[in-house]
Structure formats: C-alpha cells, structure tokens
Amino acid sequence: MLPLQPPRQPSVAAVEMITAAARVPVWLPWPLPAGWLVTGFSQAGDERSGVRAAVVALSGPSLTHGPADLLIIAEEPGVGLGAAFAGLEGTDPGTGFDDGPPHAKIDVRGHPAALWCAKTAAPDRAVYAGEALGNWLWVIVWPAEAGYMITLSELSLRDLRDRDQALDLPFGAFCPRLGVPEA
Numbered sequence: 001m002l003p004l005q006p007p008r009q010p011s012v013a014a015v016e017m018i019t020a021a022a023r024v025p026v027w028l029p030w031p032l033p034a035g036w037l038v039t040g041f042s043q044a045g046d047e048r049s050g051v052r053a054a055v056v057a058l059s060g061p062s063l064t065h066g067p068a069d070l071l072i073i074a075e076e077p078g079v080g081l082g083a084a085f086a087g088l089e090g091t092d093p094g095t096g097f098d099d100g101p102p103h104a105k106i107d108v109r110g111h112p113a114a115l116w117c118a119k120t121a122a123p124d125r126a127v128y129a130g131e132a133l134g135n136w137l138w139v140i141v142w143p144a145e146a147g148y149m150i151t152l153s154e155l156s157l158r159d160l161r162d163r164d165q166a167l168d169l170p171f172g173a174f175c176p177r178l179g180v181p182e183a
Contacts, residue, residue, distance in 0.1 A: 071139075093118040
C-alpha cells in the first residue's frame with residue numbers, strides 16, 4: 001500500500017510540489033464553477049515511486065443545502081485512495097458499478113469520460129467513478145444532494161501538470177474533507 005501524505009494547504013507552492021512529483025493527472029475543472037475555490041491537495045505515494053494518486057479539493061455554493069465540497073481524484077489502479085474517500089471497502093468502485101449507461105459524462109482534454117454513480121458509497125456523499133488516461137477518475141461531492149452538479153454542469157478537466165497553461169487559481173480556506181479518509 002502506498003503511503004498517504006499529509007494534505008497540503010491551497011497555494012501555488014502546493015500546486016508546484018504535487019505536479020512535479022505526480023505520475024497521474026492532477027485534475028482541475030476549468031473554468032471553475034461560479035463561486036468555487038481550490039481548497040487543498042492530497043496525494044498517495046513516496047519520493048521513490050512518485051505521486052500515484054492525486055487529489056484536488058474544491059469548495060463552493062450548492063444550489064440545495066449551502067456550501068459543498070468536491071474532491072477530484074486521479075489514481076493508478078490498485079491504489080485505493082478514491083475508494084477510501086468514497087467510503088468504500090477495497091481499492092475500486094466494486095463489481096458491477098459500471099453496469100448500464102453512464103450516469104454522467106465529464107470533459108477530459110476535449111473527450112467525454114463516462115462516470116458511474118457508486119451506489120454502495122457512504123450515504124452522506126455522491127460518488128462518481130470512471131476512467132481517464134488509463135487511471136481511475138473519482139469525483140466525490142458532499143453533501144450527497146450536491147451531486148447534481150456532476151450530472152448538470154458541463155465540467156471540463158485540465159491536468160495541472162500541463163505547462164502550456166497560465167491559470168490564476170482562486171484559493172480558499174483549507175477543505176476539512178482532506179483529513180484521513182474513512183473506509
């Protein structure tokens with residue numbers, strides 16, 4: 001099992017540190033939904049093997065119940081960080097999670113990525129999982145009712161590792177969801 005590193009406060013320095021070591025995409029929806037801020041980062045891996053799972057946290061307004069938190073996780077198969085944040089046992093969304101048509105699609109570098117709702121996730125959050133660029137893509141939203149934004153918003157993900165972009169990221173207060181995930 002790869003070690004979970006301490007979460008990082010939202011800052012340009014944190015972006016530079018995680019993107020320099022990441023072996024997986026560091027996904028960020030861009031443009032951000034109205035009123036949303038980048039609120040932290042987390043990662044699994046070590047100095048020898050690099051970052052094998054990257055988490056970007058965002059916080060903003062929900063149309064239903066006040067504030068909401070969103071985690072976007074990219075990880076190599078078998079790491080299990082996304083499943084841990086989703087409140088699932090094991091390292092993936094489980095057998096049969098992708099039966100039937102996808103529940104949502106999200107733009108990843110100009111291509112639609114299918115996402116399925118992980119129905120066995122903890123009930124206080126909405127969890128969507130799929131694949132992008134050969135890695136697991138997890139989108140986890142608190143509260144669960146705020147999961148509508150994944151199905152209704154036209155989110156477009158960018159990889160913060162790409163050097164051909166100059167993004168002026170708006171940072172907010174640290175997201176408490178980045179503490180140790182509960183399985």
